[in-house]
Amino acid sequence: MRALAAVLVLLAACLLHLRLGAAEIPARAILQAITAFDPTNYAHVVVVFQRITRLAVAVFSGAVLGVAGLLLQKIMQNGLVSPSTLGINAGATSFVVLAVYFFGLGGAALFLPALAGGLGAMALTFMTARLLAGQGDPRMNLVLGGAMVGTLFSSVTAFVVALDPDGFTNLLGWLIGDIGNFDYKSLSAMAPFGIAGLIGAVLLSRMVDLLAMGQEQAAVLGVDTRLVHGGALLIAIVLTVSAVTVVGPIGFVGLVMPHVARLVAGEVGLLPLWLCLIGGATVLTLADVLARVLMAPQVLNVGTVMGLAGGAVFLALVLTRARGAQI
Amino acid sequence: MDNVSFGFDGRAVMRDLTLRAKPGEFLAIVGPNGCGKSTALKLIAGLHRPASGVVRIDGQDVAAMGRARIARHVALLTQASAVPPNMTVHELIAMGRFVHQGFLSRRSARDEEAIAHAMRVMDVTGLSHRRVGELSGGQLQRCRMAMTLAQDCGILLLDEPTTYLDLRYQFDILETARAQARAGAAVVAVLHDFTQASLYADRVAVMHEGRIAASGPASEVLTEDVIARVFGVRTRAVHAHGGIFHIPEGAVR
DSSP states (O other), X not given: OHHHHHHHHHHHHHHHHHHOSSSXXXXXXHHHHHHSOOTTOHHHHXXXXXXXXXXXXXXXXXXXXXXXXXXXXXXXXXTTOOTTTTTHHHHHHHHHHHHHXXXXXXGGGGHHHHHHHHHHHHHHHHHHHHHTTTSSOHHHHHHHHHHHHHHHHHHHHHHHHHHSTGGGGGGHHHHHOOOOTTHHHHHHHHHHHHHHHHHHHHHHHHHHHHHTTOHHHHHHTTOOHHHHHHHHHHHHHHHHHHHHHHHOOOOSHHHHHHHHHHHHHOSSSHHHHHHHHHHHHHHHHHHHHHXXXXXXXXXXXXXXXXXXXXXXXXXXXXXXXXXHHHO | OEEEEEEETTEEEEEEEOOOOOTTOEEEEEOOXXXXXXXXXXXXXXXXXXXXXXXXXXXXXXXXXXXXXXXXXXXXXXXXXXOOTTSBHHHHHHGGGGGGSOSSOOOOHHHHHHHHHHHHHTTOGGGTTSBGGGSOHHHHHHHHHHHHHHTOOSEEEEESTTTTOOHHHHHHHHHHHHHHXXXXXXXXXXXXXXXXXHHHOSEEEEEETTEEEEEEOHHHHSOHHHHHHXXXXXXXXXXXXXXXXXXXXXXXX
């Protein structure tokens, strides 16, 4: 039931996405554009070449980021970790910028440097958190480490961009997190990685449920914790990077969706995973609708909208947590 | 385990420890804090690898066994674990069945039967649909014990299973542990109460600084002399009602 309801909400968001924009297009014209495409009809062209492609990018990126966040939060038993708060987004971004500057790479070829950046950032975050070991809450230390690493990589990105401002004008939107009209090209290259990651997440989900009880407990119950922890971490990073390569560093989806899924579906089984997948897609689709509608005909970066909306939700989350801790 | 040594960061915790547990026997380990009791259980469960010596289960070297194979033989009730508060009691206890399930298969009728049985034994059937975060400490501990029982292993290790529990539930857990031993399991429990150890265990091992200081039936092991030597406390031992009660008189000078 809840799984189905989530899908219906996503479908509604998709319809909204196709209808709204600089010009509103009626549902019937959308249907016609899909069933009987007429290249001379302006509305049809907008629906197929601008909105459906954008929609596909939003759905894909939101879904993989939602699932990546869930995996990270479960294996680290930490509700504050996510691709953005661990610095994975920032690491991938700055390695992409470096690859563009030094090697002139573009498109799908950016996946490899992005992956290297994501893995490197994760390793740095773990090392930073280890330096802080013994002081304060280790889970907070991990998030602190992630914040420091994120800042570090953001500065690297800014530095490289400053070396050649003109060369990076095309990437400026991507740097904030943006869905462009041509992103569907890199989407088709990234989709296999994303889908492989999602299948991996489903296969590991039961063992990840056990890891959420702590590594020692999971080992006692028969889980090869090193293998599963490492595997789930790698999957989360691949998922994140497959989205970052397409849309840039978009935060908060991976942070907030797991909490929503937990509230709706609890901790165990495939339903929370499914809700993160569908919910992440819905949230990013709606963010893209807002990005196109808020200042129409100007289009905002979807990363900006996510930052504003997600920041507000995150603040509310932290405040309720803090209040809960006081009681 | 034979002549097992083990340490953390160069600090020896275990020195040539030899310990045997037999099927059908309830073995209690007592000893002061930091003497290596919990570490001994973790070595048996393969969570630590011995620096030297061998840990064997049914004659097989634990170091050569994978996690899943160990988990089919050994269940360990750890001192504490962070159970996600949104999990239901049924979901928690079902975690004990993980190692009996196929990679993709769902819970079988046998799994459900084992879960239901464990819940009956620990008297938590009524809590089945409650969330773990709503439980009292005692309820949670009984549910974790039920999870350990649902794992259905021949070797049951209990690390301070009665700590922080109301007296009634302490005895519930000890009685369950003894019943498991009577049904053929090898039960090893770290306890801190001499009286409970003397009442329930078939054999008591007293650990001191990573070694076994004394081992045997409670009446031979839990003597005034051993307690003074190991715990540094002068006591008067009283034998009554089948148990041994140590009445403290003060620190050894």
